[in-house]
Amino acid sequence: MGSSQAEKAESHQRIVDVAARRFRELGLEGISVADIMKEAGMTVGGFYKHFASRDDLVVEAIAAACEEMEASVLTAQPTLKKSIQTYLSEEHRDNVSGGCPISALVNDAARSTDGAREVYTERLEGSLALLESQMPEGTEGNLRAKAMLIYSAYVGALGLSRAVSDPKLSRQILNSVSAELISLFPARKS
Amino acid sequence: MGSSQAEKAESHQRIVDVAARRFRELGLEGISVADIMKEAGMTVGGFYKHFASRDDLVVEAIAAACEEMEASVLTAQPTLKKSIQTYLSEEHRDNVSGGCPISALVNDAARSTDGAREVYTERLEGSLALLESQMPEGTEGNLRAKAMLIYSAYVGALGLSRAVSDPKLSRQILNSVSAELISLFPARKS
DNA sequence: ATTATCTATAGATCTATAGATAATGC
């Protein structure tokens, strides 16, 4: 039973990883501590040696999910056009547990504790700054405002495409919003 | 104790109204049947004479919330500009329980049952058609695609403005997205 | 000796049902 400090750190990481995935998929209240521990290969009793409360895990899991996503979904794209196409893809839509937590948890964050909302806010600021830096050269006007428009359209379109029961409408939302955004922010000044 | 059929219909309406408000505020799983009944002035035992299951109430409450919202938030606005300003206002942000359920429940709908997702989808189609019909005369291109962009920006910006813990950022999101949308869809052909 | 994890459980929920009660409405 007893485990080393290194093993404890690995256990901690596994708990956070499971939570970061399942919270996006099922919501911040959608899975129990016991089930998270089971998926991480442990039992519920050990949880409170890692976190003071369930909410502490929520905060840490949101941070972990956002860090992972900033690297994969946003930063890795060379141009704004590529970023739009990646974010509003069917692959991203179908990968809730590995996708953008800002979109997957927007309603949950609004209903959550101050701690959760604060991490969420910090990470959103980071993503907005990233997006602002990706705007094509020669784009006129308020770049931060335009980044906010794009990210709002991202969050809304991805969320709607997941919520609707009609697969055709779901695709239309992704493709239409993607096409409109690309035409609004062309790669070069025309 | 015994009540007339007319009183039963009133009770039913009160249950749906409470649910329609509280679900938007707390999420589809955020309030118990017992608490909904208490707010509607009854006790939990009577609930199942009105609904076969909790999920049946969810479906009916989503429909009721969407009907109410289509009338107040969308249809009542004479121009697209007015519609944008109303939707992306601080008043709407601060009125979750009386505001747009498409935005307030987008994550919840994606995680919910088929029945709930189907009502949600129907009502979203209705709202998109409404928005399409509000596009200013002379707007070029695919009107449905543009309506999808606007509604995605609505849902995303309103959700984000509610999720963030920083009041200044919250206002910036609403005001920036509002201004960008208005400048993208001017009232007349220029 | 300390501690990471385990089993077990207390106490608080939640959905749904059973049976009692008191009106309605044929």
Add this chain to the structure above:
DNA sequence: ATTATCTATAGATCTATAGATAATGC
């Protein structure tokens, strides 16, 4: 007689804690 609502509760959950166990690490 029927039924809308009530009280009470069964059975399933959920967070958090208590105490046991078996390794680690001074």
